[in-house]
Amino acid sequence: MLVAGEGEWMNTSENIVELDDVRVYFPVRRFLSVAGYVRAVDGVSVVINRGETLALVGESGSGKTTLGKSTIGLVKPTSGKVLFDGVNIAELDEKQLKKLRRKAGVIFQDPYSSINPGFTVYRAVEEPLVINRIGDSKERRERVFRALSDVKLNPPEFFASKYPHMLSGGQRQRVAIARAIISNPEFIVADEPVTMLDASIRVEILLLLREIQQKHGLTILYITHDMATAKYFSDRLAVMYAGNIVEVGPTKLVLKDPKHPYTQALIEAVPEPDPRNRLGLRKVVPGEPPNPANPPSGCKFHPRCPQFIKGKCDLQQPNSLKLADGREVSCFLYDRGP
Amino acid sequence: MMRLKPLLRYKSSLVGVGILCFLIILSVYTVATLPFEEAARLWRAGELTWLDNPRNALPAWVNFFSPTKLPETLILNTQKPGPDVIKVSVRAGENIKISRVEMNFRYGFDDFPSEINLFFTSTYRTSPPQLTISWTKPDGTQIPLRRMTIAREDRFYISSDTVLSTELNQLMENRLGRKPAYTVPTSTILFGPFDETLLNPESVKVVKGDYRLSVEGLLFEPEADFDVKLVVYGKVYGWAGTDHLRRDIGIALLWGTPIALLFGVSAAVSIALIQMTIGAVSAWFRGGVDTVMQRITEVFLVLPFLPVLIMVSTLYKVNIWVILLIVVFLSSFGPGVKNYRALFLQLRESPYIEAARSYGAGDLRIVVIHLIPRVLPTMIPSVVLSAADFVFLEAALAILGIGDPITPTWGKVIQDAFYFGALFKGHYYWVLIPSALLAATSISFALIGFALDKIFNPRLKEV
Incomplete structure (x- = not known):
């Protein structure tokens, strides 16, 4: 699959990322022995199509970020297959991974700490090119300036010489985006890119991301816990709970008609911007998210589920079911099998 | 290095910089006018070379203060x-x-x-x-x-x-x-x-x-x-007096200056760099590398520094640069490794390190470009401060007799004075001038170090 010498990938599959029963376990060490494992991602199969934006939503600790990292090999899966552009990255060594990562970019949550504070904007944005030995210094300069104007940091010459501490949060996130797109990637993992930003500039940044996506034909994995921005920004939505994806489908469909009880509860929990509803009590899922080191048996949502079927949900793990409208749900409620 | 300019803003560091400049000028003057071989030869020549000098003379400037x-x-x-x-x-x-x-x-x-x-x-x-x-x-x-x-x-x-x-x-x-x-x-x-x-x-x-x-x-x-x-x-001679062998102490004090500065600064800088590199490598790679390095550090921490030095200098004929090497070697796995490792362990979890990994930065690049420069600002003041320690250490070793027998240094002058009962006989100048030079050196380093600390770690300013 690798063309020798050029380091380019020949194979271009339709799905840029394909996860097949991916599990990421972190060992819990207790004095020389492993006491157990934290199951951050526990059997996820999902496909990200070329050119789409997949939103990965879920509460804190549900394994969204770990899943995002595993798509580009920042985290090695314990088991399962991660196919990036048709190549199983779990089998690659560091050198090959490095080549692969050229085709991917990451935007992190915290724009205040995701850029080396000792680097100027120019150096920070240029670094991926330097590391991957792309172009000479003149060419790199052009590309850095082009990326900076792509993210609307104009004039680029002005911003290039700044240090991160001289910039606002929004400007820093633009720098981080410029750094993520500088090596012309096909796939970008945006890990809560607007969570740390002011509400007033979230939309600006998301608009910018969309514009860049259309301009460069990018695929974006948008990790968030914010249903509102997911609705606004994504084509498809994947809902994650305790290391599993419980529901995947086109964003509009999922939001309009959530199938999985957890998705329903999640959408129910979104505050409504109507003051008349302020006194109405909303349905809130009881209980707390499970401990990923010691998850409940069967369906992990069953201790909190309002539609819990005794003797089934607490014993068996539900399989992912394909629904007619292109959705997948992991819930026994829709299992009308044999 | 633009950030060094504020050094001149603090009065204390101005004094420190002044003293250090004086010492540096003195060193340059010494190296330029009196070649080392000549100084070492004069210092070891014996009494015949110095026959025209008075024995145990006071420095000439005492006449200014005495009726x-x-x-x-x-x-x-x-x-x-x-x-x-x-x-x-x-x-x-x-x-x-x-x-x-x-x-x-x-x-x-x-x-x-x-x-x-x-x-x-x-x-x-x-x-x-x-x-x-x-x-x-x-x-x-x-x-x-x-x-x-x-x-x-x-x-x-x-x-x-x-x-x-x-x-x-x-x-x-x-x-x-x-x-x-x-x-x-x-x-x-x-x-x-x-x-x-x-x-x-x-x-x-x-x-x-x-x-x-x-x-x-x-x-x-x-x-x-x-x-x-x-x-x-006479009873006075030169700017530093003479010793029991009629030698001009000034020669040893002059040559002691560049040697003390070089010894102190090179020991401090190289030890800090080595410790930092070990700390960075240890923290970045974790696992087996970390374990091995930390255990070595712990062994070195309990190794008695002075006895080892005494042993080496007893068994081998050492000159001052060999002593420097031994000091660097014995300190390279010192307590600093632990401190730097702790700092790096914190830094390695920074998102920008992960960002660097995400776009393909290798281990070497992350350690050298991303980790170490982040620690340098906190390192510089302590390096400057520790330079004074090593100047003192050299003198202390010389006084204990673990010294270079050839090179004239401040410590050796004090050792001679100590050995030949200078204070008992009232030759206070013999001890006081090298001691004052030692004190001045460490004061200048200390003043500069404190000011650098304020510049590089601005949070200290508010206290």
Whole structure:
């Protein structure tokens, strides 16, 4: 699959990322022995199509970020297959991974700490090119300036010489985006890119991301816990709970008609911007998210589920079911099998 | 390095920078004017090279602070004739020649000279010259000193010659009609008055005025000749005085400056860099690398530093740079490794490190470009501060005898002073000047270090 010498990938599959029963376990060490494992991602199969934006939503600790990292090999899966552009990255060594990562970019949550504070904007944005030995210094300069104007940091010459501490949060996130797109990637993992930003500039940044996506034909994995921005920004939505994806489908469909009880509860929990509803009590899922080191048996949502079927949900793990409208749900409620 | 400019904003660091600049200029001056080989040779040359210097003399500048002027060394030499040194030769027969040397000098100091010596050189084939030496005091009193036949290289230690001393004491006793309660030193008799004051060593005063030393030589060959050098040793010398071997302590102190600075700075910088690199590698790679490095560090931490150094310097002949290497080696796995590792463990979790990994940065690049530069600002002040420690360490090692036997350093001067009982004998300058230099060096480093700390770690400013 690798063309020798050029380091380019020949194979271009339709799905840029394909996860097949991916599990990421972190060992819990207790004095020389492993006491157990934290199951951050526990059997996820999902496909990200070329050119789409997949939103990965879920509460804190549900394994969204770990899943995002595993798509580009920042985290090695314990088991399962991660196919990036048709190549199983779990089998690659560091050198090959490095080549692969050229085709991917990451935007992190915290724009205040995701850029080396000792680097100027120019150096920070240029670094991926330097590391991957792309172009000479003149060419790199052009590309850095082009990326900076792509993210609307104009004039680029002005911003290039700044240090991160001289910039606002929004400007820093633009720098981080410029750094993520500088090596012309096909796939970008945006890990809560607007969570740390002011509400007033979230939309600006998301608009910018969309514009860049259309301009460069990018695929974006948008990790968030914010249903509102997911609705606004994504084509498809994947809902994650305790290391599993419980529901995947086109964003509009999922939001309009959530199938999985957890998705329903999640959408129910979104505050409504109507003051008349302020006194109405909303349905809130009881209980707390499970401990990923010691998850409940069967369906992990069953201790909190309002539609819990005794003797089934607490014993068996539900399989992912394909629904007619292109959705997948992991819930026994829709299992009308044999 | 733009950030170093605010150093001049703090008054304390201004003083530190001033002292350090002075020390650096002194070092440059020393290296430029006195080559190291020459300094080392002079320092180890033994007493013959330094024969014209007084023994255990105070630094010359003590005269500025004292109403009584201590004598400086006077040297008169017939090889350098002048108005004060006259040499006349007269032929007195076919083979006989008479040479007369007169050395006139003015003695205006308030204290007696520490020694008076005469040195002769002569050329002859078989018959050595015969000299008659006499001393004339300002009042015209003439005192015959000695009649002697000189060899080609000869000397007459006037002030310590026991025969002469007995003669002069006898002469004085005859003049005064009384025997003093002590043996009057020759230099007191030669430079003091012949009166009652001589009887008490406390009351005797120098007679200021013009003195003359005459040497009448009888030469038995037409080609024969001789030269005389008179040295009236003072009690002050140079800017740092002299030691028990008449050596100019100033040479050791001058050369001690660049050596101390170089030793301190290079030890501090290299140890900090090595410790930081070990800490960074240990924290970045974790796992086995970390375990091995931390265990090595723990072994080094309990290794007794001084005994190891003493052992090495006993078994091997070490020079100062070998000592530096040993110090660096023993400290490279020091406590700093733990501190830096802790810092790096915190840094390695920063999102920008993960970002760097995400776009393909390798281990080396992350450690060198992303991790280490983040720690440098916190490192610099402590490096500057520890430079002073290593300057002190070198001196302390020298005092313990773990030193370079060849290189003159401040520590060695203090060691000599300590060993030869300088403070017991009252030669305080011998200890005080090198100590003051050591203190000044560490004060300058400390002041600069504190100011750098304020500049690089701005949170300290608010306190």
